[in-house]
């Protein structure tokens with residue numbers, strides 16, 4: 001063995017199913033290292049540093065036990081890389097609008113038109129202006145949809161609070177206020193309906209017991225597919 005490779009063995013590219021998606025990672029084995037270490041880089045790349053003697057199955061178990069942390073780190077890395085540039089794909093009701101930046105004059109303005117999201121704002125104001133546009137649309141669309149589902153099951157329409165939570169889609173307060181994340185308007189109607197029906201089901205079952213999921217199924221039979229889709233898309237919807 002030559003000098004450069006003293007403690008280090010060959011790196012290998014690996015992958016593993018975690019959180020319902022394939023996670024690629026770089027496995028670096030070393031003769032000197034005694035413990036496993038996990039790192040998520042700037043752009044979301046995953047690196048595992050491992051002692052040479054640890055079996056691949058143990059490395060998989062190690063990753064599995066850190067899957068929630070890993071998911072959060074990867075989301076955060078991807079979010080840092082959302083670029084507010086001409087042509088960016090803006091998720092909107094399960095499809096995308098193409099961002100079109102217009103020269104910002106005196107007043108900022110956003111408008112959806114023929115598959116494009118037109119935004120006139122000073123360059124550093126674009127994220128805030130567009131976020132406010134999403135929030136206004138969310139208030140209108142989610143209020144309407146919550147009302148429709150509540151009436152459908154003969155329940156008085158609960159008050160809606162628009163939330164900006166970084167990790168949750170919805171919740172129901174003890175006082176019966178439904179909170180929905182404004183980012184839901186990026187999702188497909190199926191996913192939106194699932195979240196709304198999930199919160200409505202909490203009026204009858206506060207926990208996540210089997211009885212609760214039966215309640216969800218009566219309100220929204222396709223809940224399982226919608227829930228899976230929402231989970232798979234969450235990182236995208238939370239980019240901004």
Ligand SMILES: [Zn+2]
Pocket residue numbers: 198202208
């Ligand atoms: Zn719940």
